[in-house]
Amino acid sequence: MTSSPDQPVDLYAQAGVDTTAEETGMASLTDWVTRTFAFRPGIGRPVLPIGHFANVIDLGAGRGLAISTDGVGTKILVAEMMHRYDTIGIDCIAMNVNDVLCVGAEPLALVDSVAVQHAHPELLRQIAAGLYEGARQARISIPGGEVAQIREIVTGVRDGWSFDLVGTCVGLVDLDKIIVGRRLAPGDAVIGLASSGVHSNGLTLARRVLFSTVGYRVNDHLPRLGRTIGEELLEPTRIYVPEVMEMLGKLDVKAMAHVTSDGLLNLLRVESDLGFLIDNLPETPAIFQLVQEAGQVSVEEMYQVFNMGIGYCVTVPAGQAEEAIAISQRHGTPAWRIGVVTDDFKKQVHLVQPGLIGEGNSFRPA
Helix, strand or coil, rough: CCCCCCCCCCCHCCCCHHHHHHHHHHHHHHHHHHHHHHHCCCCCCCCCECCCCCCCEEECCCCEEEEEECCCHHHHHHHHHHHCCCCCCHHHEEEEEEEECCCCCCEEEEEEEEEEECCCCCHHHHHHHHHHHHHHHHEEEEEEEEEECCCCCCCCCCCCEEEEEEEEEEEEHHHCCCCCCCCCCCCEEEEEEEEECCCCHHHHHHHHHHHHHHHCCCEEEECCCEEEEHHHHHCCCCCCCCHHHHHHHCCCCCEEEECCHHHHHHHCCCCCCCCCECCCCCCCCHHHHHHHHHHCCCHHHHHHHCCCCCCEEEEEEEHHHHHHHHHHCCCCCCEEEEEEEECCCCCCEEEEECCEEEECCCCEHH
């Protein structure tokens, strides 16, 4: 992919997702939320600052409860367009368990909340089937949840069938084994685990480009994808629990990142001032090439909005890179040594192949 200098890096905002405004609003929200930490000075005390993929609550006796919450976003609109709802539950599980993994915790359970226009039994059955499958893959239980009929609030693209789905996941981790990147050292290897496609981020931009700009329909079959547009976009988010839990048991895992919104900039959420040199990315999957070409999206924005084929990163000592790759591949997830930790770029991500430097929440040409 090449950068398009005449194309402003703001198509995501034009499509309805203003990341700049979100960052400003988050600062105020985070300030108020952080003040609540004082309400639980002992048991129940959050031990991490806001900003990690999950936080950890002190349970006493050296044990911690990792907790995170997330939804599926506008991928739900693709499900409505296809009138197919049996995979969205997998996405909900994946977005939550993958975040909980990032602090070194084993995901245990998730509760869900479904908001619907109308409680169609078939809609709820299909959503439940997806939640079951996601829970099976992640090896967690779903001990409860909520269904709310709020027709006046929930709107979508298929009247009467619109819904929203979010989950909250908990996991366990010893307080002295929390992983946030504090032990990173120059030379550590960054292992990239393959995504299954777009996952559950960037769908607002993808839908705008493919359906509004180009005029594709969800049932249009594209040879370069080997299936329909709808099937490609609805491919469930990959769940990384089995392979990552094996790595945590066998390797010296120093940092992890769930590659969601902000792409590989998520590597910078570690508690370290070291940088990352990413010099061995695999070939970009066809769906991202299609979106970039069809929408004339700049390479900077592509790597900021999408995972671009890498859905999760694990950082280990260089000598353990091959074993980490082998573990991932045994669980059916392709993996590569995509880069290295470096002190050459303070708190930056240098993507060699697309020629980008990332810091904060944006990329620029190198």
